[in-house]
Amino acid sequence: MAKDETTVYVELRFSPSWALISDVRRFVDVFFRRTLEDSDAASRVALAAHELLENATKYSVDGEARLRLEVEPAEPTPRLSIHVSNRTNPDEIERLEKRFAAMTEEPDAFRYYQQLLRSARGRRDRAGLGLARIQAEADVALSLEVEGDIVHIRGRTQLEEPS
Amino acid sequence: MSELQLEAFVDEGLNLTPAYDGSEVTLTLTGSATVYHPESLRSYLQTLHAENKRLGVKRVVVDLRELEFMNSAGFSTFIDWLVTLQEEPETSQYMVCYRSNAEYPWQRRSLHALQCLAVDLVTIES
Numbered sequence: 001m002a003k004d005e006t007t008v009y010v011e012l013r014f015s016p017s018w019a020l021i022s023d024v025r026r027f028v029d030v031f032f033r034r035t036l037e038d039s040d041a042a043s044r045v046a047l048a049a050h051e052l053l054e055n056a057t058k059y060s061v062d063g064e065a066r067l068r069l070e071v072e073p074a075e076p077t078p079r080l081s082i083h084v085s086n087r088t089n090p091d092e093i094e095r096l097e098k099r100f101a102a103m104t105e106e107p108d109a110f111r112y113y114q115q116l117l118r119s120a121r122g123r124r125d126r127a128g129l130g131l132a133r134i135q136a137e138a139d140v141a142l143s144l145e146v147e148g149d150i151v152h153i154r155g156r157t158q159l160e161e162p163s
Numbered sequence: 164m165s166e167l168q169l170e171a172f173v174d175e176g177l178n179l180t181p182a183y184d185g186s187e188v189t190l191t192l193t194g195s196a197t198v199y200h201p202e203s204l205r206s207y208l209q210t211l212h213a214e215n216k217r218l219g220v221k222r223v224v225v226d227l228r229e230l231e232f233m234n235s236a237g238f239s240t241f242i243d244w245l246v247t248l249q250e251e252p253e254t255s256q257y258m259v260c261y262r263s264n265a266e267y268p269w270q271r272r273s274l275h276a277l278q279c280l281a282v283d284l285v286t287i288e289s
C-alpha cells in the first residue's frame with residue numbers, strides 16, 4: 001500500500017449465524033491479503049474477526065452485528081483495524097468490562113493468555129480466552145467502548161516492517 | 164497387536180481420523196474446528212488419551228496440515244488433553260508431536276502458545 005493512498009475499508013452489517021462466521025473469516029483473510037499482500041497480517045486479523053464475531057453471535061440481543069475493516073496509511077507501515085459492534089444485555093456488558101479490566105491489569109498479553117490457558121480445566125474457567133488469544137496470538141490490541149446497550153470492540157495492529 | 168478402539172470424529176465441519184501402527188498413534192485433523200459445543204470434542208480427546216495409555220504408546224502425532232482453522236473453544240479442548248497428560252505419572256506420559264502447515268500462519272502461533280505450557284511433552288514439526 002503506497003503511503004499517499006487513502007484509507008481502504010469495508011463494512012458488513014449482518015445477522016450473524018455460526019455457519020456464516022467462517023465465511024466472513026475467509027473474506028477478511030482475502031481482503032487483507034489483496035490489500036496488503038501480507039498473508040501473516042491477513043491471518044492475524046482474520047483470527048481476530050472470527051473470535052469477535054463468535055462473541056457477537058452468542059450475545060447479540062437483536063441478532064445483528066456490524067463489522068468494519070480498515071487499512072489506514074501510517075508510518076512506518078499501514079495500520080489495520082477491526083471494529084465489531086452489537087447490541088447486548090447488561091450482564092454481558094458487565095462480563096466484558098471485567099474481562100477487559102483483567103486484560104489491562106496484565107500488560108503482557110502473552111503472559112495473560114498463558115495464565116488463562118493454565119487455569120483450571122474447562123471452558124468456564126477460561127472465560128475470555130478468545131479475547132486473550134486475539135491479543136497474544138494475533139498481536140491485535142483491543143479496546144472496549146459501551147454506548148447504551150451497544151458494545152464496540154476495536155482492534156488495531158500494525159504491519160511488521162520488512163526486514 | 165492390540166488395536167486402537169476409537170472411531171473417527173465427525174462434527175461441525177471437522178474430521179478427526181485416528182490411526183495406530185503398533186508403536187505410535189496418529190490423529191489427522193481436516194476441515195475447520197469452529198466448534199460451538201466443544202464437549203463432544205473434549206470427550207473424544209479424553210477417550211483418545213485413555214486409549215494411548217492402554218496401548219502404552221510413547222508418541223502421538225497430531226497432523227494439522229489440512230486443518231484450516233481452530234477457534235478458541237476447539238483449542239481449549241486440546242489444552243485440556245495436555246493438562247490431563249501432564250497430570251499422569253511419568254510412566255504413563257507420552258510425547259505429542261504436532262505437524263503444522265506454514266500456509267496457515269495461525270497454527271504456528273497457536274502451537275507456540277500450546278508448547279509453552281509443556282515444553283517437555285510437546286514438539287512441533289513444520
